[in-house]
Amino acid sequence: xxxxxxxxxxxxxxxxxxxxxxxxxxxxxxxxxxxxxxxxxxxxxxxxxxxxxxxxxxxxxxxxxxxxxxxxxxxxxxxxxxxxxxxxxxxxxxxxxxxxxxxxxxxxxxxxxxxxxxxxxxxxxxxxxxxxxxxxxxxxxxxxxxxxxxxxxxxxxxxxxxxxxxxxxxxxxxxxxxxxxxxxxxxxxxxxxxxxxxxxxxxxxxxxxxxxxxxxxxxxxxxxxxxxxxxxxxxxxxxxxxxxxxxxxxxxxxxxxxxxxxxxxxxxxxxxxxxxxxxxxxxxxxxxxxxxxxxxxxxxxxxxxxxxxxxxxxxxxxxxxxxxxxxxxxxxxxxxxxxxxxxxxxxxxxxxxxxxxxxxxxxxxxxxxxxxxxxxxxxxxxxxxxxxxxxxxxxxxxxxxxxxxxxxxxxxxxxxxxxxxxxxxxxxxxxxxxxxxxxxxxxxxxxxxxx
Ligand code: NDP
Numbered sequence: 184x185x186x187x188x189x190x191x192x193x194x195x196x197x198x199x200x201x202x203x204x205x206x207x208x209x210x211x212x213x214x215x216x217x218x219x220x221x222x223x224x225x226x227x228x229x230x231x232x233x234x235x236x237x238x239x240x241x242x243x244x245x246x247x248x249x250x251x252x253x254x255x256x257x258x259x260x261x262x263x264x265x266x267x268x269x270x271x272x273x274x275x276x277x278x279x280x281x282x283x284x285x286x287x288x289x290x291x292x293x294x295x296x297x298x299x300x301x302x303x304x305x306x307x308x309x310x311x312x313x314x315x316x317x318x319x320x321x322x323x324x325x326x327x328x329x330x331x332x333x334x335x336x337x338x339x340x341x342x343x344x345x346x347x348x349x350x351x352x353x354x355x356x357x358x359x360x361x362x363x364x365x366x367x368x369x370x371x372x373x374x375x376x377x378x379x380x381x382x383x384x385x386x387x388x389x390x391x392x393x394x395x396x397x398x399x400x401x402x403x404x405x406x407x408x409x410x411x412x413x414x415x416x417x418x419x420x421x422x423x424x425x426x427x428x429x430x431x432x433x434x435x436x437x438x439x440x441x442x443x444x445x446x447x448x449x450x451x452x453x454x455x456x457x458x459x460x461x462x463x464x465x466x467x468x469x470x471x472x473x474x475x476x477x478x479x480x481x482x483x484x485x486x487x488x489x490x491x492x493x494x495x496x497x498x499x500x501x502x503x504x505x506x507x508x509x510x511x512x513x514x515x516x517x518x519x520x521x522x523x524x525x526x527x528x529x530x531x532x533x534x535x536x537x538x539x540x541x542x543x544x545x546x547x548x549x550x551x552x553x554x555x556x557x558x559x560x561x562x563x564x565x566x567x568x569x570x571x572x573x574x575x576x577x578x579x580x581x582x583x584x585x586x587x588x589x590x591x592x593x594x595x596x597x598x599x600x601x602x603x604x605x606x607x608x609x610x611x612x613x614x615x616x617x618x619x620x621x622x623x624x625x626x627x628x629x630x631x632x633x634x
Contacts, residue, residue, distance in 0.1 A: 189232055193222050200241055207290035209511060209536070213297050214241050216540060216555075220614040221621055234633075236625045243270045243296060246289065247343050251317055253335040256325055265336055267315035267343055267351075270296035273627040275309035276347055278381075278564060280354030282316030283332075283361065291511070292316060295354075295535055299564070301620030302557040305596050308568035313349055315340070321356045333364035341369050346377040346574075352567050353382045355510065358428060358473075359394070363387075378574030381567035385579075390570035392585040393563075398432025398508070399586070400562015400593050401533040405504060406440060407597035408529055408552045411610065417441030419528070420459075420502040424448045425509030426472050426479045429533040429560065433506050434465055446497035448509060449479045453497040456482075456489040501525035508533030519545035532556035543613065550609055558596050558616040565592045 190196040193215075200214055218237065225231045251263045266289060269277045279299040282292075292314045300312025319332055344351060353362055362382045369379050376388075383389035392399070402416070409415050421442040423430050426449050434444045443459035447468065456464070467485050471477040480491045498505065498518035505522055507514050511534065519542035522530070529552035532538060536556060538546075546553040566589055573579055580588075596616075603622075604615020628634075 189235070191232075193218055196222070196237065199238075203242075204293070207293060209290045209294040210297065212512075212540060213294035213536060216536075216543070216613065217297075217301065217617050217621075220611075220617045224618050224621070230629070231625055234629055236628055239628060240271060240300070240621075240624065241297065243268050243293065244272060245269050246293075248289075249339045251319070251332065251336045251339070253328075253331045255328055263317045263319045263332070265315065265317035265319075265340070266292050267340060267349070268292045268296040268313060269343075269349060270312040270314070271300040271624060272311035272349075273624050273631070274304060275311050277313035277349035278303055278310040278352070278567065279313040279315070280352045281357045281361075281365075282314070282354040283319045283321050283356030284316070285318055285320040287316045287318045294511070298535055298557050300624060301617065302561045303564055303568075304620040304623045305558060305599065305616060306561050306565040306568060306592055307595060308565060308592075310564065310568055313351070314354075315351060316354065316357075319356075321361075326360075329361060330364045333361055334368040337365050337368035338372065340365075341372045344369075344379055346379050346571070350378065350567075350571060351380055352564070353428070355427065358382075359384060378571050381570045383570070388570070388574050390566055390573055390585055391580070391582040392589060393566045393570055394428065395432040395435070396566035396589055397429045397560050397563030398434070398533060399436045400565065400589055401429070401433050401506060401508070401531050401559045402436035402440060402442075403562065403590055403593040404554050404559045404597060405437075405506070405529055405531045407594055408531070408554060408610075408612070411597070411601065412552060414528070415440075416504060419443065419504050420445055420500075421504040421506065422446045422497045422500050422502040423506045423508055423533075424453065424497055424513060424537070425507075425534065426468065427509070429563070430506075430508035431465065431469060431472065433508055433533050434460060435462070437504075437506070438462055438465065442504065445502060446500055447479055447482075448497055450509075451478055451480060452491055452493040452495055454479055454482045454489050454491050455497070455500055456486060458488070498522055503528040505530040506533050507537035509537065510534055511536040512539050513537045514542050515539050516541035516545055518542060523549045523551060527551055530554070531559035533560050535560065547611070547613075552610075552612070554600075554612045555616050557620060558600050558612060561596055562589055562593055565589060
């Protein structure tokens, strides 16, 4: 065995990763966060190092990139770029969302696909990790333009996915409407009705609670963390960012469990309702966001006593629980300092990597209960896995059955994080999630030999 081939410390490993993947800051950040906590574990279990598991797990199985050509309502030809990053299928078919946002690039999709591999492993379900998307901006597009774009994208993507190969779902900019257009086109091209996508409509193979699963699961995780510390979310003030799929259903569950939700946001700014949201207020927000595709500032047309803070994020509002549910790197070190100063007790990432590494360190230093996205937002992909099971059985489970399974999965993820992450009685959920997610994938890779 030639020892010189192996990096034995984090700086050496990260130097190699950055050299192999230049100009990909989000991917570097995601790997750094994982490698920091995994390196000591790998030191204690050198068979992983000898098999170069970390090097293999940070290299996607493959990346498919392609052109999407479509026609807008004025007859102009438009061109976008799409990718599917099939990161790791060691423990099951690839699984992960599709994102439509102008910022989509390979750095972002590789970070998301890498995280997804750990997250899917943590759910305990047989799912590999993937992510995809396009630099397409759905804002301001008509319904028919969205349909033509989805059909054009699927015309290429269908070559690379399948119910036993790769099963995409939604993400930012891809909700029920987009999944329906994508599924319709897949069915037409393949002449097959199979569970090739999740997040489908209920009339064509979708699962109850899938829409709510990421947000609900995130709040279940917070409740597990607080219960473990002898506390609960009831009566706590809660700040939530975003007003998309994850944020709205995190708010719904937090309200149901007795939390006082004070904020929601979008890329324009945030609303602050000091009286707290109620289910009735949330129903109006759902109408604004999900049906009218409006802006969160429209909330003030209905509730003028609330305030709107243009261009700002909600982290200055004093709360005990924070749920960043919008996008990556939306909570920086100074926001973390403010939250801690204002009495923060627990934070769970509804979004993927919303907390910058420097902010994570602030929370760690103050022993804030901090749940990384790969644990806290795994409820979405978990119910996607349950949707696949229902499709395979040609059955539909009741809302109660699915919700019960979701609660159980979130409880099990919490327990595994505590098992692998507890240092001197304080649970380090980042460490726990990384190690627990790693072991299952790494052991499968070891079993396959050098592939
Ligand atoms: P949606 O598209 O439904 O909502 C995204 C929300 O985030 C919108 O309110 C949007 O505001 C806001 N947002 C997007 N980009 C930015 C930005 N650059 N700055 C500020 N706000 C922004 O997406 P989801 O709710 O599905 O996803 C949110 C996050 O959760 C993502 O990180 C996603 O990867 C993650 N996630 C989603 C899962 C799911 O099941 N949907 C599962 C697990 C994780 P605006 O409308 O102004 O753009």
